[in-house]
Every structure is written in structure tokens, then in C-alpha cells.
Amino acid sequence: MTATSTALNTRTSTPGALFSTLSVPIAIVALLVVGAIISPSFLTVSNLVNVLNANAAVGLVALGMTFVAVCGGLADLSVPANVAMGALVTLGAQSFAGPFAAAGLGLLVATVGGVVNGLLIGYLRINPIIATLGTGAVLLGLSQQLIGGGIVYGEPSALADFVKGSFLGIPVMVWILAVAALILTPVLSRTAFGRWNLAVGGNYEAAEASAVPVRFTKAGAFVLTGLLAGLCGVLLALSNGQARPIIGTGYEFVAITAVVIGGTSLFGGSGSVLRTVGGVIITALIGNLIILGGLPTQATGLVTGAIVVVAVGIDVYFRRKGGRE
Amino acid sequence: MTEAHHIALRMTHISKSFPGVKALQDVELEVRAGEVHAIVGENGAGKSTLMKILAGFYQPDEGEIEVDGERVGHWTPREAIDRGIGMIYQELNLVPDLTVAENISLGGMPRRGLFVDYAAVTQRAKDVLGELHADIDPATRLGNLSISQQQLVEIAKVMADKPSIVVFDEPTSSLGERETRVLFSVIDRMRRSGIAVIYISHRLQEVMEIGDRVTVLRDGRHIETRDVAGVTPDHMVRLMVGRDLNEMFPKLDLEPGERVLAVRGISREGQFADVTLDVREREIVGLAGLVGSGRTEVARAIFGLDPIDAGEIQLRGEVVSVRNARKGRSAGIALVPEDRKGQGIIPGLSVRENFTLPVIQRIAQGMFIFARRERAVVRSLVDRLKVNPPQIERPLNAFSGGNQQKVVLGKWLLAKPDLLILDEPTRGVDVGAKADIHEIIGEFARDGGGVLMISSELPELLAVCDRIFVLHEGILVDEIARADATEEGVMRSATGQVAA
Numbered sequence: 001m002t003a004t005s006t007a008l009n010t011r012t013s014t015p016g017a018l019f020s021t022l023s024v025p026i027a028i029v030a031l032l033v034v035g036a037i038i039s040p041s042f043l044t045v046s047n048l049v050n051v052l053n054a055n056a057a058v059g060l061v062a063l064g065m066t067f068v069a070v071c072g073g074l075a076d077l078s079v080p081a082n083v084a085m086g087a088l089v090t091l092g093a094q095s096f097a098g099p100f101a102a103a104g105l106g107l108l109v110a111t112v113g114g115v116v117n118g119l120l121i122g123y124l125r126i127n128p129i130i131a132t133l134g135t136g137a138v139l140l141g142l143s144q145q146l147i148g149g150g151i152v153y154g155e156p157s158a159l160a161d162f163v164k165g166s167f168l169g170i171p172v173m174v175w176i177l178a179v180a181a182l183i184l185t186p187v188l189s190r191t192a193f194g195r196w197n198l199a200v201g202g203n204y205e206a207a208e209a210s211a212v213p214v215r216f217t218k219a220g221a222f223v224l225t226g227l228l229a230g231l232c233g234v235l236l237a238l239s240n241g242q243a244r245p246i247i248g249t250g251y252e253f254v255a256i257t258a259v260v261i262g263g264t265s266l267f268g269g270s271g272s273v274l275r276t277v278g279g280v281i282i283t284a285l286i287g288n289l290i291i292l293g294g295l296p297t298q299a300t301g302l303v304t305g306a307i308v309v310v311a312v313g314i315d316v317y318f319r320r321k322g323g324r325e
Numbered sequence: 326m327t328e329a330h331h332i333a334l335r336m337t338h339i340s341k342s343f344p345g346v347k348a349l350q351d352v353e354l355e356v357r358a359g360e361v362h363a364i365v366g367e368n369g370a371g372k373s374t375l376m377k378i379l380a381g382f383y384q385p386d387e388g389e390i391e392v393d394g395e396r397v398g399h400w401t402p403r404e405a406i407d408r409g410i411g412m413i414y415q416e417l418n419l420v421p422d423l424t425v426a427e428n429i430s431l432g433g434m435p436r437r438g439l440f441v442d443y444a445a446v447t448q449r450a451k452d453v454l455g456e457l458h459a460d461i462d463p464a465t466r467l468g469n470l471s472i473s474q475q476q477l478v479e480i481a482k483v484m485a486d487k488p489s490i491v492v493f494d495e496p497t498s499s500l501g502e503r504e505t506r507v508l509f510s511v512i513d514r515m516r517r518s519g520i521a522v523i524y525i526s527h528r529l530q531e532v533m534e535i536g537d538r539v540t541v542l543r544d545g546r547h548i549e550t551r552d553v554a555g556v557t558p559d560h561m562v563r564l565m566v567g568r569d570l571n572e573m574f575p576k577l578d579l580e581p582g583e584r585v586l587a588v589r590g591i592s593r594e595g596q597f598a599d600v601t602l603d604v605r606e607r608e609i610v611g612l613a614g615l616v617g618s619g620r621t622e623v624a625r626a627i628f629g630l631d632p633i634d635a636g637e638i639q640l641r642g643e644v645v646s647v648r649n650a651r652k653g654r655s656a657g658i659a660l661v662p663e664d665r666k667g668q669g670i671i672p673g674l675s676v677r678e679n680f681t682l683p684v685i686q687r688i689a690q691g692m693f694i695f696a697r698r699e700r701a702v703v704r705s706l707v708d709r710l711k712v713n714p715p716q717i718e719r720p721l722n723a724f725s726g727g728n729q730q731k732v733v734l735g736k737w738l739l740a741k742p743d744l745l746i747l748d749e750p751t752r753g754v755d756v757g758a759k760a761d762i763h764e765i766i767g768e769f770a771r772d773g774g775g776v777l778m779i780s781s782e783l784p785e786l787l788a789v790c791d792r793i794f795v796l797h798e799g800i801l802v803d804e805i806a807r808a809d810a811t812e813e814g815v816m817r818s819a820t821g822q823v824a825a
Contacts, residue, residue, distance in 0.1 A: 190693045192685045199682055202671035209630060209668045210682040210736065211654040269673040 024278035031285040039292040055284035056173035057232040062258035064225030066276040071221045072201035072268030073128045078136030079229045082110040083248025084143045086233025091154040099157035107230045114226015118219030143245045154241045163238040185273040201268025257304045260311045333358040333521035339388035348374040352547045361522040363536035371545040381405035411488030415495040421468030426450035429482045453481045473504035492523040527615045529558040566812040582606030585775035591636030596622040597799035604775040611786040612779045614796035620779045628660035629653035659737035663748035669733040672722035677703045683740045727758025747778045783812045797821045
């Protein structure tokens, strides 16, 4: 009996779980308060809508990156390449395929990039960082070859107008992020695929021994991220009307930041899509505050980088304390 | 008492507990300089724990250690080495891409200023290899040596620290007969130079040959220490297993039905060869053998976690090709693995999520998991298996080992297999949970399932199983019917004392 009751009291995940559940809403509120003090133009509807709009596209990538982190796949560093591919194909193919088919093609190409990642990581079991660093370099190089390093311009179209438009006062880009989050939240928490992601990230060998399709699951997370990076590229291209191969530079890091700030462990086994949305909002607000506060834009990298290191450090600390070695 | 026979090591009243298990209780060990002191015992008798305490990896809860008559307090592995304790494990701790000389000095490279003094490194290796009469060139890349030569390098590495006490933990498990001879002559030289040698082995013949005295441990207790000259292997076996059966295992009397599993001549390179066995409905079949005999490997192969090189596996008369656990599950097989922490549980997921993992697609309705149905299924199982506390949303790592094991067992009951393979299902589990687990296994068999059970605990196997197959070094050496099974008989087969 004593043995059982000691086991009860050592709920290893409690501090970590509490930290990640409460910290996201508290941080958002704190940022809103601090922002309102720093700058009178911060806490206005138009500023907040603009901030969300500017971060919606990269937010889509963060949703995919959540699955990658949850399944123990660490991170997808090929995101900038897949964003670029999606964007360049969307505009480049418009002349002969029309805007809709071109956008579809852009999505397809980025998804294929995700499939390649999935095969390398899930089935050949190559370290995800190495694999996506490699595929990212190859795809980016390929995209630069395709367009000769220049800029691709798009033609005006109904699709571009729709992406740039608003509905009920909220930009379509934000709506798309919201819908994607609403779909992917139950995919992670309520489907077999989502449960497999959690299991594979929680204990790969045990998941395999429990008849979980471990390879398929890990591959699936990277395919999903490829698809969402493609969607990000398509939307950026349509709303900007132009695209360059460097269009998604740094997006992998912003996405990782959002995932980590949301409280999803980069080491797998736990996480939530909604929390990542919270992470996207926090990163977006921090970036906005840095600009409104009169600091140079470069400070954004400094601040978010520091936050990631601290957040991962806290995660590792609680894991060690929880005796997971 | 001559100088050569002074007490080099004295461990007294050593006790050590881990959560839920008393690994050592009031254990004594006394080793003289210039003797080879063998330690024998069944798996889980406490040999490794005792040696890990000696090497500074664990701190004892109680007890004292004296080296050369001097008491040592809590010490770290580094301090243990500095005080002359050398450990040679079954697995080698060497770097294949470095040279022999570099490996030998790995723990502390001689330096001249900032730089490694390579002349000294080479000289040191030459000296110590010469002492061991080992004809190995210190400049050779380690990976180019045979396993036996690598082991000599490992010994040389330990000897370079000039130890006064050297522990060999199952040193011959990866060696052939000729290499074993080489090792024994090295050990003999150590003995003659006044080193206290502790020798742990399952192979009783070796103990008889190289040992001067032998200490028998059982269930974490010291049973006896005596001169090897006055004991037979038979006697040692009796001391190792001879516990009073005060915990009774309930045995169901069931009439076995049709054959569920038939394994014909399966082999897997380097693990087991030509294994043939069968399990019938309503039958519990035991698979006995020492650690490293291939028990776990056979179980994993039948389930599909590791591929087989030869032979066939039939389920209910049909040949099945199980290439992974998913195929194994579809064929109607379930495996509760030996390594609960590593392969059984997903620690961060809840009891509910762990329970339904193998069958989650069946619980999903359309795309989404039907939450109410999942909870209902899990609740009824939690009641039936007496998971305590019955909180299905609590992460599984917050439960005791026994409860975790119930969940691992339960998740496979949900898959409704025909054949349930259990690898050490009650290891590290407290007595209450153990009885519960036996009850669950019995129920499964009564309902028509076949059970293949691995256990290092012989009384458990003898009490629960209808038949017992015995593995020794990857070969099936014996099949014993319930009526004829004795602990001594099984142990004799498992230690290779009967011809196959």
C-alpha cells in the first residue's frame, strides 16, 4: 500500500504540464498589458489584426511542425525550401495552368518534398535534422536553378484577390489559419494517427511493439508539414503577387519557436495544436512589440532565440527531474 | 594467515532496495587476495546489484565495505577505480576506431604539457599487455581485433590502473572454448600475483574449474560461501533454486484443446537455432533458460519484431509471415515484453491512451476516436485488472511497476489474441499485483487462449505451466512435462548439463 501511495505523490509530469498549460494564456495577457503600456498604438484592433495577418502563413507551418515535434521527429529544417517551392510554382505556373491549378501544383510539389522527408526519416530512419537540412538545401538549390535567382511575378486573379481579402473584418489568411487549426486540433487529439504520433514520440520501441505503424506515422508528420509549408508558400505568393527563393527564409525557426513557446516538447510524446496557435500569437506579439518599442528588427531574432533556449532548457529540466533521464 | 591471503574485500550487511523490490538483504561477501571467488545465483538473485555497489554505481541502503581492512564510505565509480577496484563487464567498453594503446589509456592519457605523450601511451600498453602474456600490437586499430583479443585489451585497460580487486561479470558469454582457455590462464596469473578476483558466471562448470571459493546468492540474500573443492554443480544448483515455496501459485486444471501455435525449426543468426515448439488452447507453456539463452529473442521472433532466417510459424494450422508487430497482431499474437520501461509503456501517455494503443483503429468511428466508447472500454478493463488507483487519465509513469504491467497486459487482452506471449510478466512486481497478474493469465487460458510464458523465476514456471521448454545458448535442450518438472531438473538443462 505504501508503495502505491508514494507512486501517487510522484506525479512526474505535474510541474511541466502546469507550466505549459497555464503559461500560454498568461503570457499572451502579459504581453497585451506590457504592449499597451509601451505603445498607445499597440492595443488597437487594426494593429492586432495586422499582426495576426502577417503571421498567419508561418503559423500554418507551425501547426505541421507540432506533429513533427510530437512524434519525436525534432524539427523540419526543409521548411524554407518547401515554402519557396510552393510559392514559386504557384506564380510560375500561372501563365500556362491558370491560378487555381497553379496553386494546386504548388501544394503538390511541396507535399512531394514532405514525402521525400518522410521516406528518409520514417522509413530509412535518418536523423531528421540531417535529412531535412539535406533535402532543404537540394530543393532550395533546385528552385534557384528554376528561376535563375530572380523574382517571379504573378498575374492579378480572383484567387489572389480572395487571399488578400477579408471576411467579417478578419483577413482571409487568418481565417485559413483558424480553419487549419480547427481541423488539426482533433486530428492530433482524437484520431488514430494523432494518437500514434504521441505514442511514437513518447516511446518509439514501445509503440512499435504495440502494433503502431511507427514508420508511417513519422513519415506522415513530415508529409503534413510539407503540405502546410506549401500552403504557406502559395498564400504568400498570392498575397504578395511576387516570390523569390528566399521567401521562406527563417520560417523553420519561427515555426519551431511557436511550437516550443506553446509548450510542445521538441523531444516528443506530448503537445497540442491549440497550444501552438498560442505560441504563434506570442511570437507575433513579441515581434510587434520590438518594432513598436523602437528596437531594431534584428532584436527579434535575439529575443525569440533566447526564449527558445530557455523554454527547451526548462523542458529538459523537468524531464530530468521526472526521472526520464 | 600469510600476506598473500589477507582479506582484500569485505562487504557486510549490504542491503539495497529499489521501488517495489528488495534487491539485496543483509548480504555478506569476503574475498581474499590471491583467490578466485565465484558468485553464482539465478537471474535476479542480486549479483549485479552487489557488484554495482562495489563499483560505486549504486549506494547501499545499509552495510559497510572494507577494502584492505579500511572502511570506505559512499563512493563514486571514479573513487572505486582509484581504490583498486577493476570491473570487466560482458559488454566491452572500448572505442573501435582508436588503437589498442589509446584504448588502454583512455581513462587517463599520460601527458607532456598540453599534449598526449604517445611514447608513454605505447609503453604503458606494451607493459600491461606483456604482463598478460598477450601478443597484441599496441598500434593496431582495436576494431581489427577478434572479440577475444578485444577482451584482453579490456582486461589490460583495467589492469593498467593496477587494481587489487578485479571483477569479471559473465566474461565468457561471447567467447569460444579456446578463447576461454586464454582468459582462464590470464585469471590464473592474476590470482598468483595476489589479486583478488571475483568471478560471476552462469556456467557452473567454469566455476568448478577456475574458482577457489563460491558464494551463492538467492533472492537478494546470501545463502552460503564455501570452498569449490567440496561442492558439486548439482549441489550449487540446489542452493541457487532451493527456496521454500511459501508463495503459492494457483494452478488451473484445464483440458488443452487444439494447437494454437506451432513453431517449426526457426533460427535467427547468432541468437537461436532450430527451435521447435507448440502451444495449445487452454494451455500455459513455459520457456525457461538463463539470461542470454535466447528466450526473449525467440519470443520477439514469433511475434514478428525480429525476422527469422529459417523455419516456419503456424497459427491455428496456417503458416503466417509475421514481419512486424502489426502482422503479429493481425495473426492473433500478442507479446508482453520483458523490458517494460523500454518496450512496454509510453510513460507520458495516460492509462487510457496506453490501453487502447494496439486497437485504436477499432475504437475510432470513421475518422475520430469515439471518446465515450474508449473510456467505457478502458474503465471496464481497469476494474477487471484491478488497476490501482483506477484513474484512467493519469499518466502511466505515475503508477507502480505492478500497475504498469497490468496495463501492458491489458492492452493486449483488448486485442483479443489467440496466443499470448509473456516475457517475465511478473518481474519487479509486488506480491499482490503478481497474484492479480496470474489470475488474469489463468482467465485468458480458461477462455481458450494459448499462453507462452518466459520467467526467470522457476517456482513460478513450475507452478503455472503445463509444459516447460528449456533453452540453452539458443538451442532447445529439453521439454519437460508438468508432472516431471523440478527446479533442479530445469536448472540442470538451462545450465547446459544435459545433452540436447
